[in-house]
Amino acid sequence: MKPLDRFLKEHRELTRRYFLRLGGAGMGLAVSAGRVRGNEISPELAGAIAALEPYLTAQDEFRDVSRGKPLPHKLPDEKKSEVGMTRDTWKLEVISDPDHPADIRKPMTRNAGTALGFSDLMQLAKKHAVRFPKVMTCLNIGCPLGMGVWEGVPLREIFWLTQPRADLRRVFYHGYHNDDPEQLFQSSLPMDRVLEDPFGLPPVILCYKLNGEWLTSERGGPVRMVVPEAYGFKSVKWLQQIVLTNLFHANDTYANGNNDVDSAMKTWAATLSIPRKVKPQQPIPVTGYAQVGISGLKKVQVWMEAKDQPATETGRYYATAPWVDAEILPPPKRGAGQWKGMDDSMGMIGFNEGEPKEWPLQLTRVHWAALLPGLPAGRYTFRCRTIDQQDHAQPMPRPFRKSGHASIEQVSVTVEA
Ligand SMILES: Nc1nc2c(c(=O)[nH]1)N[C@H]1C(S)=C(S)[C@@H](COP(=O)(O)O)O[C@H]1N2
Ligand SMILES: [Mo]
Numbered sequence: 261m262k263p264l265d266r267f268l269k270e271h272r273e274l275t276r277r278y279f280l281r282l283g284g285a286g287m288g289l290a291v292s293a294g295r296v297r298g299n300e301i302s303p304e305l306a307g308a309i310a311a312l313e314p315y316l317t318a319q320d321e322f323r324d325v326s327r328g329k330p331l332p333h334k335l336p337d338e339k340k341s342e343v344g345m346t347r348d349t350w351k352l353e354v355i356s357d358p359d360h361p362a363d364i365r366k367p368m369t370r371n372a373g374t375a376l377g378f379s380d381l382m383q384l385a386k387k388h389a390v391r392f393p394k395v396m397t398c399l400n401i402g403c404p405l406g407m408g409v410w411e412g413v414p415l416r417e418i419f420w421l422t423q424p425r426a427d428l429r430r431v432f433y434h435g436y437h438n439d440d441p442e443q444l445f446q447s448s449l450p451m452d453r454v455l456e457d458p459f460g461l462p463p464v465i466l467c468y469k470l471n472g473e474w475l476t477s478e479r480g481g482p483v484r485m486v487v488p489e490a491y492g493f494k495s496v497k498w499l500q501q502i503v504l505t506n507l508f509h510a511n512d513t514y515a516n517g518n519n520d521v522d523s524a525m526k527t528w529a530a531t532l533s534i535p536r537k538v539k540p541q542q543p544i545p546v547t548g549y550a551q552v553g554i555s556g557l558k559k560v561q562v563w564m565e566a567k568d569q570p571a572t573e574t575g576r577y578y579a580t581a582p583w584v585d586a587e588i589l590p591p592p593k594r595g596a597g598q599w600k601g602m603d604d605s606m607g608m609i610g611f612n613e614g615e616p617k618e619w620p621l622q623l624t625r626v627h628w629a630a631l632l633p634g635l636p637a638g639r640y641t642f643r644c645r646t647i648d649q650q651d652h653a654q655p656m657p658r659p660f661r662k663s664g665h666a667s668i669e670q671v672s673v674t675v676e677a
Pocket of ligand 1: 324445
């Protein structure tokens, strides 16, 4: 099927189920927004939902923020082969840190011919491979880069091959950067996070597939790290070396940009479509997405503030404003082709027989929609926020943007005849 046809088919499906759900249950959006009678949904809202981006982002439609001069994924094929950036030539070294040695019996090196090759990784994959959906978000960019199903082998399976003995507190890792120390992009994790998966998180993986296809060079192929709950900078692309260390703290390249390198993905919402100008008393369709961060997502809420009657509350978080619930859109159906990367031979973490066990899924992006009642002429500010699984409004008053998204999005809307 051509991409456009597939896109349209997926969205007809999504829209149809959205209507069924609202019609069948007789509640949801129409009631929670409060002022729209019965189950009538405006054609405008149906249109806005149908126009939403697909649930999973195609590999080549992810936004790319890779560093490097030249960009490693733009190197000619011969060069990629030469430096181990193809599946045939890829080698992963796992060594002890010379400055803060970890005691391991079997380092894996190119020189000794013991580095891990792609076929070794595929052997491990037969037994240990996992898949999970995750949104990739850059700590420094306002919106997610893409949402995918990532497949890989838990990093701990490679770790065990080194026969670790003692003095191991952290793991450092970096990718190919033109063999130029100035360009090095490295990140790190506590050993503990590699060995165990707290609170039902998926494991840290050496990832080789995205949405059921080999990881492309642009996405970090042949193999990248994927750290489920972390912002993108922990998911190092073109992975080449892992250094096991007894040093106890981070050495992430991203720390140099004043980033909080221990911060996990945050929960928050943003709009995708909202009319900037509407006629008086005409209902206003709004759609958006929410990132389900480490604190989970219970609700998306919206609020329209009249500019001539501003909220009495000062401050940027509007805790006492009259927020109303938007509708979180349901999961896409497997049959609609949206769960690419799923097949029956291997399940996904958080899924049962191809269906998500809970919704929304942790660490993903979901879509939402709301139909706001018509308003008298005037100027307004629209805002959206989230309520996390612990009933905290998010973003919470977190002063530091470099820990993750920290402000409530606002959009101006004018109502005039
Ligand atoms: N080797 C390498 N890995 C990297 C980067 C990089 O510059 N070099 N950028 C990181 C950052 S900051 C982000 S946000 C993600 C982006 O992943 P994507 O390009 O697949 O969207 O990759 C991470 N991995
Ligand atoms: Mo990033």
